[in-house]
Amino acid sequence: MDEGSVLELRPELVGQHAGYEVTLDPRVLGRCDKVLATGTLLLNDTLDSVLAQARQARRVALVGPSVGVMPEMLFRRGVHVVGGTWIEQPGAF
Numbered sequence: 001m002d003e004g005s006v007l008e009l010r011p012e013l014v015g016q017h018a019g020y021e022v023t024l025d026p027r028v029l030g031r032c033d034k035v036l037a038t039g040t041l042l043l044n045d046t047l048d049s050v051l052a053q054a055r056q057a058r059r060v061a062l063v064g065p066s067v068g069v070m071p072e073m074l075f076r077r078g079v080h081v082v083g084g085t086w087i088e089q090p091g092a093f
Helices: 026-031 047-053 071-077
Strands: 005-007 015-017 020-023 034-038 059-063 081-083
Touching: 005 026, 026 047, 047 071, 071 081
Parallel strands: 005 020, 034 059, 059 081
Antiparallel strands: 015 020
16 A cells, blocks of 8 residues: 655655655656645746646645745645644744
């Protein structure tokens, strides 16, 4: 049973692991019904290409500290859930 796939840009991380595979092939997202992605997609300008491959997904979540953007632009592109970081005590941070 395919429990999950990880889309990666670094070839040295590719391979089969216990319960998941790591691949360079974005087409793997076409068979996913849920996609969890990090905000790195915004930083490395791969959001649109990843979302194009994940069109069949029922849910796409974009999470992480680099997702501190206005969510409406993400929702219009096909992201369903956004999770970012908010620093409530900057001095303590």
